[in-house]
Amino acid sequence: MKKQTLLSVSMLVVTLTLTGCQSAYYSAMEKVGVHKRDILIDRVEETKDSQQESQEEFKSALERLTTLIDFNGGELQDTYNQLNDDYESSLNAANEVSTNINKVEDVAEALFDEWGDELEQYKSASLKRESSKKLTATKRQFDQLLRSMRSAESKMEPVLTSLHDNVLYLKHNLNAQAVSAIKGEFTNLKRDIQLLMNDMNKSIADSNKFIEQMNSAG
Numbered sequence: 747m748k749k750q751t752l753l754s755v756s757m758l759v760v761t762l763t764l765t766g767c768q769s770a771y772y773s774a775m776e777k778v779g780v781h782k783r784d785i786l787i788d789r790v791e792e793t794k795d796s797q798q799e800s801q802e803e804f805k806s807a808l809e810r811l812t813t814l815i816d817f818n819g820g821e822l823q824d825t826y827n828q829l830n831d832d833y834e835s836s837l838n839a840a841n842e843v844s845t846n847i848n849k850v851e852d853v854a855e856a857l858f859d860e861w862g863d864e865l866e867q868y869k870s871a872s873l874k875r876e877s878s879k880k881l882t883a884t885k886r887q888f889d890q891l892l893r894s895m896r897s898a899e900s901k902m903e904p905v906l907t908s909l910h911d912n913v914l915y916l917k918h919n920l921n922a923q924a925v926s927a928i929k930g931e932f933t934n935l936k937r938d939i940q941l942l943m944n945d946m947n948k949s950i951a952d953s954n955k956f957i958e959q960m961n962s963a964g
Contacts, residue, residue: 768852768853768856769856772785772853772856782853782856782857782860783857783960785853786850786853786854786857786960787957787960787961789846789849789850789853790850790891790953790956790957791953791957792846792849793843793846793847793849793850793895793953794949794950794953794954796839796842796843796846797843797898797946797949797950797953798946798950799839799842800836800839800840800842800843800902800946801942801943801946803832803835803836803838803839804836804839804902804905804939804942804943805939805943806832806835806836807829807832807833807835807836807909808935808936808939810825810828810829810832811829811909811912811932811935812932813825814826814829814916814925815925815928815929815932817922817925822920822921822922822925823920826913826916826917826920829912829913829916830913830917832909833906833909833910833913836905836906836909837906840902840906843898843899843902844899844902847892847895847896847899850892850895851892854888854892858881858884858885858888861877861881861884862881864877865877865878865881880963884959884960884963887956887959888956890952891949891952891953891955891956894945894948894949894952895949895952895953897945897948897949898942898945898946898948898949901938901941901942901945901946902942904938905935905938905939905942908931908934908935908938909935911931912928912931912932912935915927915928916928
């Protein structure tokens with residue numbers, strides 16, 4: 747099994763583990779005055795930070811592979827080892843992004859369920875109607891943010907796949923001829939990384955917008 751497929755498998759395990767204890771966590775946090783709304787804002791911020799970190803890791807891997815492609819003498823093994831380290835760092839960063847997105851989605855669902863249930867407690871029809879409108883608007887804003895996050899997340903897989911293939915190929919073929927052989931793949935990788943950067947930039951911008959909206963409505 748390729749390492750990058752662990753991005754999906756490990757995220758499923760983490761999600762199943764977290765789901766069982768998250769409700770208890772939310773309850774404990776509420777007892778000390780930290781509500782689901784606050785947790786959601788914090789988790790969106792954490793996801794944004796992890797996306798920015800993953801951007802740096804992917805850029806570093808691309809720069810390292812560029813150095814290898816343009817290799818014109820010296821020690822190939824050192825450059826390869828650095829590239830392998832960059833791949834591992836990129837994989838870890840991608841896992842962190844996916845974990846954070848799952849945590850964002852989990853607390854958002856809990857928040858919206860709670861908000862919807864509380865609508866039934868209103869005696870005032872006008873206040874209930876106003877709160878319902880705000881719930882609908884917040885859900886719509888969040889759905890847009892989540893789509894943006896998931897879109898960027900989906901772009902990580904082809905980049906990780908390409909990086910892994912290049913690292914794996916060079917592992918047993920570390921010579922000038924092998925380096926030349928991966929130049930075609932390198933062009934596709936550069937394109938995929940640019941697409942990933944674009945989607946992540948949009949997701950980061952959407953995160954900032956959502957945080958601002960939540961804070962102004964709070």
